[in-house]
Each structure stands twice: as structure tokens, then as C-alpha cells.
Amino acid sequence: KEDKNNAEAIRSTKRNTLNLNVHDNRRPRDDHVIDNAKQDEAVRNMVKWSIEQGGYIHPYVEIRRWDPSDPSSYFGAFVNGPVKKDELLIKIPGSIEIQIDDFFRMGKLPYSDVVCELAWTLKREYELGEDSKFAPYIEYIKTQSKYQIPAMWTDVGKSLITKVQGDLSMMDFDLEDTPGEHMHNWIYEYFGGELCLLDADNEEEMEEWYVAMATQRGYDYCLIPIYDMLNHSNERVNSITRPSIYNRDGFGVYALEDLNAGDEILYSYYDCPDCKGCPTCGTSLEYWGTPEMIRDFGFVEPYPHRFYYDDMGPVYLRVDEHPDGLEISNEGGEWPEIEWIESQIARLKPMFERDIYPLRNVLPSHELETIVNYHGSLLDFFTAYQEVDAADSKDENHGESDTGRDEDLSDGGEGDAPHCRSR
Numbered sequence: 502k503e504d505k506n507n508a509e510a511i512r513s514t515k516r517n518t519l520n521l522n523v524h525d526n527r528r529p530r531d532d533h534v535i536d537n538a539k540q541d542e543a544v545r546n547m548v549k550w551s552i553e554q555g556g557y558i559h560p561y562v563e564i565r566r567w568d569p570s571d572p573s574s575y576f577g578a579f580v581n582g583p584v585k586k587d588e589l590l591i592k593i594p595g596s597i598e599i600q601i602d603d604f605f606r607m608g609k610l611p612y613s614d615v616v617c618e619l620a621w622t623l624k625r626e627y628e629l630g631e632d633s634k635f636a637p638y639i640e641y642i643k644t645q646s647k648y649q650i651p652a653m654w655t656d657v658g659k660s661l662i663t664k665v666q667g668d669l670s671m672m673d674f675d676l677e678d679t680p681g682e683h684m685h686n687w688i689y690e691y692f693g694g695e696l697c698l699l700d701a702d703n704e705e706e707m708e709e710w711y712v713a714m715a716t717q718r719g720y721d722y723c724l725i726p727i728y729d730m731l732n733h734s735n736e737r738v739n740s741i742t743r744p745s746i747y748n749r750d751g752f753g754v755y756a757l758e759d760l761n762a763g764d765e766i767l768y769s770y771y772d773c774p775d776c777k778g779c780p781t782c783g784t785s786l787e788y789w790g791t792p793e794m795i796r797d798f799g800f801v802e803p804y805p806h807r808f809y810y811d812d813m814g815p816v817y818l819r820v821d822e823h824p825d826g827l828e829i830s831n832e833g834g835e836w837p838e839i840e841w842i843e844s845q846i847a848r849l850k851p852m853f854e855r856d857i858y859p860l861r862n863v864l865p866s867h868e869l870e871t872i873v874n875y876h877g878s879l880l881d882f883f884t885a886y887q888e889v890d891a892a893d894s895k896d897e898n899h900g901e902s903d904t905g906r907d908e909d910l911s912d913g914g915e916g917d918a919p920h921c922r923s924r
């Protein structure tokens with residue numbers, strides 16, 4: 502019997518490198534073509550405005566395209582010179598944040614009510630346009646694609662990701678297991694009609710997109726310009742915020758380690774960036790994994806991946822790259838039954854050629870890329886598990902068990918770092 506740190510499964514993996522052979526002239530979506538130059542200008546103006554408002558950006562920090570040679574790549578925050586641990590990288594003044602009323606901060610309301618209020622607040626500022634106190638931020642938001650997360654995808658994309666998700670469950674905002682549909686259906690489910698999108702008293706409707714934006718870029722009670730340019734990593738968290746992102750008067754972003762030119766400033770969207778002042782700290786994020794990241798942010802995160810299937814025992818597995826392949830460790834749940842793993846492999850294996858590939862010229866490129874990556878990551882994970890299980894059985898037949906899988910790992914996951922639904 503070994504503990505969860507030793508409980509690992511390794512196999513050689515080969516990523517799905519099939520040539521998709523898509524036509525280059527496809528547009529992401531007919532009614533939204535991103536103007537890269539306008540986006541660059543919006544970012545410059547936003548940075549300037551944040552400094553005028555009392556903010557600070559370290560001389561070696563820049564907000565730029567992720568790949569400087571690709572004018573359409575997304576933005577992130579980078580350092581272009583040496584920075585010491587604990588140095589202040591960015592200061593966010595409270596005055597640039599779009600914040601909702603304190604009433605919503607008491608932790609008593611359902612999460613969806615908080616997001617709903619933030620979405621309506623964003624809508625009001627959006628409609629004020631140049632007259633908004635937050636005009637430079639609104640200008641940047643205006644340059645964003647409205648179709649980034651599955652809830653905003655085309656019907657074809659929604660239906661295909663539902664197929665990939667199949668009977669795999671996700672945790673919804675009420676911490677209930679829901680089937681794959683939740684991946685793309687949650688805005689309708691939680692915010693449809695008078696739940697949020699329709700304000701019957703004022704006879705006003707809000708587009709779903711505001712809810713999508715409030716989720717993708719919001720921090721529960723606020724939208725935080727500049728700070729929301731930082732990207733996610735589970736592996737390399739090199740920044741921390743103090744005193745708290747929830748501080749109404751603003752906060753600083755500090756280096757958690759020495760940084761060098763070219764390093765990206767990152768934190769994990771899973772965790773509180775500071776874990777202070779968040780009413781849900783320590784309670785919620787155990788259920789957040791790679792599928793939920795796709796649902797809320799519209800991308801397949803880099804490794805390590807996490808898969809949480811509460812209806813399976815629960816199953817809480819972490820999948821990471823390893824020089825020899827994939828490494829699977831148990832984060833405190835059950836090891837899933839091999840029959841279930843095999844049924845998932847049987848379901849997913851024919852899907853690429855049968856369901857995904859034929860739609861390669863129909864789907865917007867972002868939807869295609871996300872679906873291909875997600876399908877590949879699920880198949881890699883289940884196949885790695887199956888291979889290690891087979892190796893395990895072989896060893897057991899020879900009277901050995903050195904791969905570390907065991908039925909009783911109930912002690913494995915206790916005492917993990919506290920999580921907070923901050924993103």
C-alpha cells in the first residue's frame with residue numbers, strides 16, 4: 502500500500518498529431534472578426550489609464566501578445582528583465598475595478614446571483630461606452646470575441662463537445678453532478694429568463710454574452726482590468742496578490758520567486774490568488790478540473806490536468822506529464838473501476854474519425870481546436886490508466902505490486918491546499 506504521492510501511473514503517450522487539413526480561409530464566426538491593431542491600441546490605452554488612476558507597472562513588466570510574432574495570439578503579462586522575489590510587479594488601484602455592492606460580498610447568496618449582478622453591472626458600463634468611468638477597459642472588452650466558451654459556441658460545436666463529454670459528469674454551481682450538457686448549457690440553466698437575463702420589472706434583457714464575460718474575466722464580485730490579463734497555469738504559479746483581490750481599494754501583484762526576461766507572470770485560476778477575504782475559501786474548488794476550465798474559460802489547460810467525477814465514488818485524479826509518459830495520481834477519492842475506464846475508451850476511440858474530423862471545415866477554428874484537445878486529453882488519460890492497470894495486474898500475478906494503485910486510498914486526499922472559487 503502506498504500513499505497518493507507514490508500512487509502513479511505512467512505510460513508513453515503520443516498526442517493526437519493527425520493533420521486536420523482544414524481550409525485556411527475559415528472565419529472564427531461570421532459576425533465577429535477581431536481587429537488585432539485595434540486590440541493592441543486598446544491594451545496600450547488601458548495600461549496608460551491604469552497608471553493615471555494611481556496604478557503601477559514595474560519597468561520590466563509588459564502586457565503583450567503571448568507570441569510577439571503572432572499578432573493574433575492572446576495577451577498575457579511578461580517580464581522583460583530580472584525581477585527579484587517579493588518585488589511589486591503591478592499595482593491595481595481600486596478605482597479601475599468594476600465592483601458590485603457589498604451586499605453581494607457576504608457569501609450568503611448563491612454564486613450565480615453574484616455573477617448575475619456582475620454581468621448586469623458590466624452591461625451598464627458597456628452601454629455607457631465612452632462615458633463610462635471604465636471606458637478604456639470597456640474598449641478592450643469590446644474587442645473580445647463573444648464566442649470563447651462552449652455556452653457561446655455554435656450549435657454544431659455545442660453538440661460535439663456534448664458528445665465528447667458523454668456521460669462524464671461535471672459539478673454544477675449547486676455542487677450537483679450533472680451530465681455533459683452542463684458544459685454548454687449552464688447559462689440557460691442558471692441564468693435563463695427571469696433567473697437573470699430578463700429583468701421583468703424594467704422590461705430589459707441582457708445578452709448571454711455578459712454572463713460569459715463576467716465568468717471568464719470576473720473575480721466573483723469584481724472585474725479587474727490589467728490583473729485580468731494574467732493567464733492560468735497550474736504548474737508555474739509565480740505571482741501572488743496582497744492584501745487581497747477582494748480589497749475594495751486595490752491590491753498589489755508580487756513576484757513569488759525571482760523572474761527572468763521572457764517569463765510569463767502566472768497564477769492558477771483554480772485557487773484564490775491570495776486566499777484572503779474570500780468567504781468560500783477552503784470549501785469549494787476541489788470539484789474544479791480541466792472540463793470545468795473549458796466550461797468557464799474556453800481552453801484546455803496545460804498539464805497537469807484534473808478530473809473530478811463525484812458520481813464515481815468520487816474520483817479525483819490528477820494527470821501530469823512525465824518524461825516517460827503520463828503520470829496519474831489520486832487526489833483523495835476512489836480509483837475508478839477498470840470496466841468504466843474501458844467503456845470510456847471504447848466510447849472515445851472512434852469519435853475522432855467518425856464525429857470530429859468530418860466537421861473540421863464546419864466548426865470555427867477555436868471550437869475545433871478545443872474539442873480536439875479535450876478529446877485527446879481524455880483519451881490519453883483513460884488509456885494511460887488502462888495500461889497501468891494492466892501492468893499492475895501482471896505484477897500482482899507475479900506476486901508484486903509496485904505501480905502503487907490500491908483500492909483503499911481514502912486517506913490520500915485529506916489536507917490538500919484549500920481552494921476557493923475565485924475564478
Ligand SMILES: C[S@@+](CC[C@H](N)C(=O)[O-])C[C@H]1O[C@@H](n2cnc3c(N)ncnc32)[C@H](O)[C@@H]1O
Binds near residue numbers: 575718797799800
Ligand atoms: C482572464 S483572461 C486572461 C487574458 C487573456 N489571455 C487576454 O488575452 O485577454 C482569461 C482567458 O485567457 C485565456 N487563457 C488564460 N490562460 C490560458 C492558458 N494557459 N492557455 C491558453 N489560454 C489561456 C483563455 O481564453 C481565458 O478565457
